[in-house]
Amino acid sequence: MFLSNAHPDYRQPLDPADGDMLGEAGADAVDAYLAQRDNHAPTPLHALPGLAAELGVGALHVKDEGFRLGLGSFKALGGAYAVARLVLAEAGRALGRPVEMEEMQEPAVRAVAAGVTVACATDGNHGRSVAQGAGLMGAAAAIFVHSGVSDERVAAIARYGARMIRVEGTYDDSVAEATRVAQQEGWTIVSDTSWPGYEQIPALVMQGYTAMVREALRQLPELPTHVFVQAGVGGVAAAVAAHLQLVLGERRPRFIVVEPARAACVCESVRVGAPVRIAHGEPTVMAMLECYEPSRIAWRVLSRAADAFMTVDEEDAVAVMNRLARPVFGDPAIVAGESGGAGLAGLLRAMATPEIRTALDLGPSSRVFVINTEGATDPGRYAELVGLAPDVVRAGPA
Structure with missing residues (x-):
């Protein structure tokens, strides 16, 4: 599926609340938080001139979030940051004064944090971030996972001291159960998707992602002409698109949203013209993108700031994992998870499809x-999917 943005809001200014959250001021707030993280460092930006030449584009750069804050995912920037902001706000109310990021390890702040429990449902990466953030601040975390989440992903979350709660059924079932129990127990839900009446916390999660865009703009030798970013509920795509629009204005690149064909809730919303929930189908290998309803904030941004929307198939995602693991023409090897390379898969699909290539002026x-x-x-x-262990890929040719 390929759809150009024909929504009435296309290229209209962002909602003021989204602009305030996802622009320069928002990125400044995230920088202040990251300055307090001992293991923070900008993630690498890789140039892939060999693959660019093979595809027929002038340049190709990949921002590698596999190195982010020890969690191996861009989501390390979102959930943990939102938890920090929530705890500091609670400390401010308890202490009767504003509490700054520099105070996050102060005994008075941690005493307040000890009475806070955050909760979320997750397929893996968001839950790890929320759990890490809770541990960092001294709060408790309860993480709900559905039956399809692997034991390895559950163990990776539990390492941060979170209470793990298994829920039979799908991701949606785990969301419902997390919401029910949190209301019963007085816990705070930290979700990376939004719905009517619940926007502040998902907006903070998205604000965390702006750090990634700011870093990339500083690292890139020239501004890009095209950006392909994958979407689940759409949060990261919307954060990137919004920040590029707010910072670059008329110089902003074309922005293309890429989804799994088996979970294309954003594309279906574009087709209908409003956010919709789609039916569950066969699971996608791109498990971190397996979402069936877009975030309302993400939709509000993408309907204005995205230029096109497209889907990729299962084999596209696996092919990109393998292509990045076994580069040619002297390009660096990159370890990309099942969902990690979906944006690049979109580019490859676009370049192989004359109608899409022409529509995007690639x-x-x-x-x-x-x-x-x-x-x-x-x-x-x-x-299993690549035939090589991640460490072997990172080590490069013997």
Whole structure:
């Protein structure tokens, strides 16, 4: 599926609340938080001139979030940041004064945090981030996972001291159960998707992602002409699209949203013209993108700031994992998880489809930017799909 944006709001200014949250001021707030993280460092930006030449584009750069804050995913920037902001706000109410990021490890703040429990449903990466953030601040975390989440992903979350709660059924079942129990227990839900009446916390999660875009703009040798970013509920795509629009204005690149064909809730919303919930189908290998209803904030942004929407198939995602693991023409090897390379898969599909290539004006003068949103967060699954262990890929040719 390929759809150009024909929504009435296309290219209209962002909602003021979204602009305030996802622009320069929002990125400044995230920088202040990251300055307090001992293991923070900008993630690598890789140039892939060999693959660019093979595809017929002028340049291709990949931002590699597999190195983010020890979690191996861009989501390390979202949930943990939102938890920090929530705890500081609660401390401010308890202490009767504003509490700054620099105070996050102060005894008075941690005493307040000890009485806070955050909760979320997750397929893996978001839950790890929320659990890490809770541990960092001294709060408790309860993480709900559905029956399809692998034991390896559950163990990776539990390492941060979170209470793990298994829920029979689908991701949606785990969301419903997390919401029910949190209301009963007085816990705070930290979700990366929004719905009517619940926007502040998902907006903070999205604000965390702006750090990734700011870093990339500083690292890129030239501004990109095209950006392909994958979507589940749409949060990261919307955060990237919004920040690019707010910072670059008329110089902003074309922005293309990429989804799994088996879970294309954003594309279906574009087709209908409003956010919709789609039916569950066969699971996608791109498990971190397996979402069936877009975030309302993400939809509000993408209907204005995205230029096109497209889907990729299962084999596209696996092919990109393998292509990045076994580069040619001297390109660096990159470990991309099942969902990590979906944006790049969109570019490959676009270049192989004349109608899409023409519609997006892709060619030798194009400078393309994509994000590897996750590394091998499930190493066993990665090795199964690629035929190599992640460490072997990172080590490069013998």
